[in-house]
Amino acid sequence: MSFTSTSPNVLLRAWNNKETRSVIIQILAIALIMACFAYIIRNAVINLETIGKDINFDFLWQPASYDINQYLIEYNSRSSHFTAFIVGLINTLLIAVAGIVLATIAGFLLGVMRLSDNWLTQKIAYVYIEFVRNVPVLLWILLVHGLIIHSLPRPKDSYQLANTFFLNNRGLHSPTPDFQPWFWGVVGLLTASIVFAWWFKRYANRVQQQTGNIYPVFWINCAVIVIIPSLAYWLLGSPIEWKIPSLQGFNFKGGMVVRPEFIALWLALSMYTAAFIGEIVRAGIMAVNHGQTEAAYALGLNSTRTLKLVVIPQALRVIVPPLTSQYLNLTKNSSLAIAIGYMDIVATIGGISLNQTGREMECMLIVLLTYLTFSLLISSVMNWYNNHIKLVDR
Amino acid sequence: MSNKLYVPGTHPDLPPPSNTVGVINWLKSNLFSSPTNTFVTLVCLLFLTQLLPPMFNWLFIDAAYSGNSRQECVAQGSGACWAFISERLNLFVYGFYPIEERWRVNLAFCLLLVTLAAVLWDRIPARKYFLAYACIFPFIATWLLIGGLGLTEVPTSDFGGLMLTLVIGVTGISFSLPLGVLLALGRQSELPIIRVFCISFIEFMRGVPLITLLFVASNMLSYFLPPGTNFDLLLRVLIMVTLFASAYMAEVIRGGLQAIPKGQIEAADSLGLKYWSTMRLIILPQALKISIPGIVNTFIGLYKDTTLVIIIGLMDPLGIGRASLADPAWLGLSIEVYIFVAIFFFLCCFSMSRYSLYLEDKLVTEHKH
Numbered sequence: 006m007s008f009t010s011t012s013p014n015v016l017l018r019a020w021n022n023k024e025t026r027s028v029i030i031q032i033l034a035i036a037l038i039m040a041c042f043a044y045i046i047r048n049a050v051i052n053l054e055t056i057g058k059d060i061n062f063d064f065l066w067q068p069a070s071y072d073i074n075q076y077l078i079e080y081n082s083r084s085s086h087f088t089a090f091i092v093g094l095i096n097t098l099l100i101a102v103a104g105i106v107l108a109t110i111a112g113f114l115l116g117v118m119r120l121s122d123n124w125l126t127q128k129i130a131y132v133y134i135e136f137v138r139n140v141p142v143l144l145w146i147l148l149v150h151g152l153i154i155h156s157l158p159r160p161k162d163s164y165q166l167a168n169t170f171f172l173n174n175r176g177l178h179s180p181t182p183d184f185q186p187w188f189w190g191v192v193g194l195l196t197a198s199i200v201f202a203w204w205f206k207r208y209a210n211r212v213q214q215q216t217g218n219i220y221p222v223f224w225i226n227c228a229v230i231v232i233i234p235s236l237a238y239w240l241l242g243s244p245i246e247w248k249i250p251s252l253q254g255f256n257f258k259g260g261m262v263v264r265p266e267f268i269a270l271w272l273a274l275s276m277y278t279a280a281f282i283g284e285i286v287r288a289g290i291m292a293v294n295h296g297q298t299e300a301a302y303a304l305g306l307n308s309t310r311t312l313k314l315v316v317i318p319q320a321l322r323v324i325v326p327p328l329t330s331q332y333l334n335l336t337k338n339s340s341l342a343i344a345i346g347y348m349d350i351v352a353t354i355g356g357i358s359l360n361q362t363g364r365e366m367e368c369m370l371i372v373l374l375t376y377l378t379f380s381l382l383i384s385s386v387m388n389w390y391n392n393h394i395k396l397v398d399r
Numbered sequence: 400m401s402n403k404l405y406v407p408g409t410h411p412d413l414p415p416p417s418n419t420v421g422v423i424n425w426l427k428s429n430l431f432s433s434p435t436n437t438f439v440t441l442v443c444l445l446f447l448t449q450l451l452p453p454m455f456n457w458l459f460i461d462a463a464y465s466g467n468s469r470q471e472c473v474a475q476g477s478g479a480c481w482a483f484i485s486e487r488l489n490l491f492v493y494g495f496y497p498i499e500e501r502w503r504v505n506l507a508f509c510l511l512l513v514t515l516a517a518v519l520w521d522r523i524p525a526r527k528y529f530l531a532y533a534c535i536f537p538f539i540a541t542w543l544l545i546g547g548l549g550l551t552e553v554p555t556s557d558f559g560g561l562m563l564t565l566v567i568g569v570t571g572i573s574f575s576l577p578l579g580v581l582l583a584l585g586r587q588s589e590l591p592i593i594r595v596f597c598i599s600f601i602e603f604m605r606g607v608p609l610i611t612l613l614f615v616a617s618n619m620l621s622y623f624l625p626p627g628t629n630f631d632l633l634l635r636v637l638i639m640v641t642l643f644a645s646a647y648m649a650e651v652i653r654g655g656l657q658a659i660p661k662g663q664i665e666a667a668d669s670l671g672l673k674y675w676s677t678m679r680l681i682i683l684p685q686a687l688k689i690s691i692p693g694i695v696n697t698f699i700g701l702y703k704d705t706t707l708v709i710i711i712g713l714m715d716p717l718g719i720g721r722a723s724l725a726d727p728a729w730l731g732l733s734i735e736v737y738i739f740v741a742i743f744f745f746l747c748c749f750s751m752s753r754y755s756l757y758l759e760d761k762l763v764t765e766h767k768h
Contacts, residue, residue, distance in 0.1 A: 031592040038596060045623045052622045123436050124429035125443045139748035140741045141703035144717065148737040155734065337608035344710060351611060365618045373607050373615075380606035 093353030107275035112282025137280040150269035180247035195234040202226035266347040289324035329387040468728035494559015555633040559714035579648025604646030617711040644701040655690035695755035
């Protein structure tokens with residue numbers, strides 16, 4: 006360190022020493038960041054004072070006085086802004102969960118098709134993936150919505166299935182179940198049979214490890230879970246009554262309706278995300294060395310067990326991290342619902358409530374925090390899962 | 400069979416086995432190799448024959464290519480009404496940019512093509528000068544589009560159509576890469592405060608949808624600026640889009656940085672290189688090369704995300720389309736508009752992804768497995 010200590014200037018000497026330099030840089034960075042924040046906050050305070058506003062969440066308890074066309078909890082225009090927020094939140098979660106389920110199924114199908122031996126299937130999947138993922142998702146949402154609105158018939162000429170399901174440009178009308186008391190007995194039996202199936206699987210595993218005997222666990226469990234509750238349902242005299250929708254005047258009454266906005270958003274988000282998931286699945290399966298399959302065959306595993314015990318666990322390790330970020334993307338993309346009038350969280354609290362109360366700061370803060378919570382939750386669950394399945398180096 | 404003797408290595412190539420050539424054999428091995436495969440092929444064929452002919456008819460055969468209103472289109476055929484697109488094409492391309500000034504947009508676009516050629520194609524003669532030109536291109540383009548200094552000023556609220564998409568896309572792409580590199584380096588930094596700051600920025604940006612950020616930019620930004628400042632909406636959007644994309648870019652580049660063995664940094668240290676020289680000369684060239692697919696994917700994502708600006712009232716092609724559909728003469732043509740815009744985006748994004756494949760191939764310096 007002789008050449009630094011001989012330098013005449015104290016500051017230069019401090020700068021040339023690695024430790025002091027890092028301290029100086031960090032102090033400068035903190036000062037800069039704090040200054041920026043202070044400046045922004047000062048501006049905000051002055052600006053809010055000039056127009057006589059404050060930051061205050063009391064508006065959440067005032068009546069929202071607007072209608073939401075899809076609500077899963079009790080809501081009417083006299084409900085509070087907070088209820089509107091919860092309704093929007095539930096709608097966002099609903100579209101996210103439904104979208105994730107459909108996108109995963111379609112995506113895995115696409116990924117497998119892409120790797121198929123069949124030239125035609127492979128090319129269909131390729132064209133689909135390339136076309137879908139190179140066009141903005143907003144465009145897909147609008148396009149699917151447009152197709153549904155323009156090409157489905159009016160309620161009078163609905164497509165129908167067995168006079169119970171009706172599809173028209175107002176949505177999909179389907180019967181609503183009306184649960185009789187005995188129905189909960191069936192639910193109890195179903196739970197009991199699932200618990201039994203879980204216990205039986207563990208028991209079969211133990212037997213297999215001790216004796217090598219393999220029970221047909223999958224088939225027995227399927228039988229238990231399907232047959233016992235259905236039998237009970239039949240014996241208890243079908244304790245669900247269905248309210249069937251019927252055409253009255255210009256629209257359907259009774260039953261429930263899945264609105265076209267929901268269908269459009271659901272289909273568009275799923276088909277868009279499925280294209281990405283397809284590529285992820287393909288990459289994951291291709292990442293498993295063919296030698297692994299051959300080794301499994303050499304050990305005498307049949308092809309189902311090879312797939313289940315050797316290929317899929319290894320492929321999942323590659324698939325899961327990018328898959329998570331696709332799930333997150335889908336959830337975030339569901340905010341585009343506002344373009345077609347599906348009332349999600351951005352459209353309720355971040356849209357109409359914001360415009361009615363003029364409380365931009367509070368509303369946007371709620372929306373941003375909600376999305377941040379989603380992402381942090383999903384990514385921490387996924388990190389846990391990743392740690393759970395990752396390769397253990399010995 | 401002649402028993403001619405050959406010196407080892409001089410035997411002429413034999414023709415391929417007869418059961419591997421020809422159309423029939425190709426069909427047999429690729430489409431009908433097993434009963435399952437045959438079944439799948441037939442299902443696919445059925446699907447395609449049900450889907451493609453009606454689509455083709457609607458798009459081309461029954462379509463109307465000229466006319467002045469929807470009624471005229473309907474009279475010509477039951478298919479798509481492209482007359483609307485051709486009638487409004489100028490609006491789709493230039494938005495509300497003043498007609499007599501549109502040469503400036505065209506000129507800027509041509510200059511952009513030259514810049515792209517210089518940046519993307521490394522065998523262009525005298526590339527050094529072209530690259531220097533590419534560095535000053537943004538200023539020239541800004542001057543051309545906005546005006547001032549001898550040109551008539553055009554307010555950015557007149558920007559629209561494909562031109563707006565290109566402005567947002569190109570600006571976002573060119574600024575998000577350097578910013579993303581800085582954020583990624585900051586996230587890997589040894590200085591805890593810089594690291595924490597970068598991590599929180601990246602996680603925040605990645606945790607919220609772009610549309611909420613755009614709302615913040617359009618509704619709330621004026622609260623955080625000194626009283627009386629009037630900040631151009633397009634500029635706010637550009638800043639938000641760039642920041643948003645740079646967070647994703649940072650994560651992609653971080654992946655590349657993590658893939659570089661620690662020995663590279665240690666080697667650079669032992670050669671006496673300072674931090675920035677190590678990064679510039681040793682680490683980043685390798686890390687960026689690995690992350691090319693991810694970087695291009697982020698570019699494509701950014702480019703597609705430019706459509707979201709319609710939600711805060713900017714007029715990109717989608718916005719123009721939706722606005723002109725309100726014209727009573729053309730009611731109900733949304734599908735045509737969406738397909739037209741979709742094709743535009745497909746062409747742009749697909750060529751970007753093809754270019755990234757080409758670049759990956761070109762930059763491979765190791766042996767391929």
